[in-house]
Amino acid sequence: MKLRTSRRGAVKLASLAMTGVLLSGCGLSSGSSVPLQVEPGTIQRVPELEGVTITVGSKAFTEQLVLGYIAEFALSAAGANVRDLSNIVGSSTARRALASDQIDILWDYTGTSWISYNGNADPIPDARQQYEAVKQQDLERNGIAWTAIDYQVDNTYAFAVNQEAAHRLGVEKISDIPKIIAERPEDATFCIDTEFANRNDGMPGVEQEYGFTADKSKVKTLTEGSIYQATANGTCTFGEVFTTDGRIRSLNLKVLADDHQFFPRYNIGITTRDELLKRYPQITGVFEPVSAKLTNEELMKLNAQVDVDGRDPADVARDWLVQQGLVRLPDGQAAAR
Known part of the structure; x- marks a missing residue:
């Protein structure tokens, strides 16, 4: 979809778009470390995730970068060893990275999966019906699981x-x-x-x-x-x-109003491989409180902080999580300004 460059030293996957070849090595050991540190807030340590290496990816546009960092900090607060593989150029490239174990977690959009990944011609206007159809089709065809769906966000x-x-x-x-x-x-x-x-x-x-x-x-x-x-x-x-x-x-x-209701619903949810979610079903519990607080209005504000105010997506993501009480800053650290 959209291209935006983070100022932090996240690993870039631009070469994937040109060559179609995934980075060498196992996805669970790829990427860079999380750029900022957090401590548990209402997201508490999860014993089953303690020390588990999880690679989080994002597409290469502002909202995805912010969401990607939100996912990284949430998992870090839960005790996971999180790797950052954000800023993947192209929706299809990001999806291939997830399917091939290069990344483990990707916020994605129901409409994108329904139309672009699964090749359906006609969107389903009802958001819940659209999600259920995407969830079933992705699982059966691709082994991709959806969880922590957010009906409050529709970035169409x-x-x-x-x-x-x-x-x-x-x-x-x-x-x-x-x-x-x-x-x-x-x-x-x-x-x-x-x-x-x-x-x-x-x-x-x-x-x-x-x-x-x-x-x-x-x-x-x-x-x-x-x-x-x-x-x-x-x-x-x-x-x-x-x-x-x-x-x-x-x-x-x-x-302009989409008076024919052509554009699909683009509700966001966490996507991962089905085998990984079955191994660590606690992932759902980490992200459900995050999804509960994300709305179109909240995301518009977060995106504006990056695109209008020039703030770094990682700072924006961490500060929002702190403001919501989901995580807290390490002792002695202040929120970014």
């Missing part, structure tokens, strides 16, 4: 416009786009990222569902981080965004 795709364009063009919903293309083709410009341009649940699917074909010369492919500003300053009229991104609010963008 959307299109946004700036306030001037919204007022001038009178757009409120995605089904208004065909009219703009027909009547005001000069305004029918789009900014999207490379992955969205090719995903079944991205631009090709949107065009098919809503009955329009964008002029390819008016579709700009940008890095995810550039799209929000390009939409705000009018470089493009319609920008691909994610509904938990803090830049929507900071740049005062208007999100």
